[in-house]
Amino acid sequence: MAETGNKFGGTPAITELDPAVPELVKRAQVGDHQAFERLYRVHAGMVYAICLRISADRTQAEWLTQDAFVRAWQKLGSYRREGAFGAWLRRLTMNLVIEDRRRLAREAKWVDAEAEVSGSEAPAAVEDALDLERAIGTLPPGARQAFVLHDVYGYRHREIAELTGLATGTVKAHLHRARTLLRSALRGSWREESHDPR
Numbered sequence: 001m002a003e004t005g006n007k008f009g010g011t012p013a014i015t016e017l018d019p020a021v022p023e024l025v026k027r028a029q030v031g032d033h034q035a036f037e038r039l040y041r042v043h044a045g046m047v048y049a050i051c052l053r054i055s056a057d058r059t060q061a062e063w064l065t066q067d068a069f070v071r072a073w074q075k076l077g078s079y080r081r082e083g084a085f086g087a088w089l090r091r092l093t094m095n096l097v098i099e100d101r102r103r104l105a106r107e108a109k110w111v112d113a114e115a116e117v118s119g120s121e122a123p124a125a126v127e128d129a130l131d132l133e134r135a136i137g138t139l140p141p142g143a144r145q146a147f148v149l150h151d152v153y154g155y156r157h158r159e160i161a162e163l164t165g166l167a168t169g170t171v172k173a174h175l176h177r178a179r180t181l182l183r184s185a186l187r188g189s190w191r192e193e194s195h196d197p198r
Contacts, residue, residue: 025085029076040069043086047093053148054097056137064100068093098164101141135185139178146171147178
């Protein structure tokens with residue numbers, strides 16, 4: 001699995017399912033900074049994992065994690081406590097990461113175009129992929145996003161299309177491409193290990 005050497009990987013004193021979480025949310029919604037800090041500690045690992053899986057860049061994932069909690073603090077009043085706070089925060093984080101990807105695409109459209117052209121074959125880094133997390137990180141951005149949202153977090157094609165602003169058919173194409181590249185990557189790693197002369 002991916003390394004966990006980041007500042008968001010600490011074990012929280014309570015978990016998302018702890019009955020203390022709704023009370024912390026209530027307190028945070030009326031401006032209790034200490035309550036929000038405890039919510040941060042409970043959920044930071046989950047938020048960072050989402051950011052890292054979609055961005056495939058540790059530094060970017062750290063920035064996005066911080067941004068997600070800034071936005072969560074700003075929007076805390078809109079959380080109606082009708083579902084789990086973690087689910088609300090997860091959706092907010094995914095929206096933030098997708099917004100960030102759109103911004104990057106606007107600033108440098110050629111990056112996506114280059115990824116589409118060079119991605120017709122499995123990326124060169126795939127031969128070094130030894131596990132699924134690392135293989136996911138080698139996927140082109142569109143394919144990685146579709147795979148993470150659909151296969152990791154369980155969003156439907158239509159929901160991903162709404163989140164990303166893409167056509168449902170495009171989402172399906174990205175997902176198919178991601179699975180094809182991952183199969184190739186993981187099969188290649190298995191072959192290398194099985195033919196290792198040691």
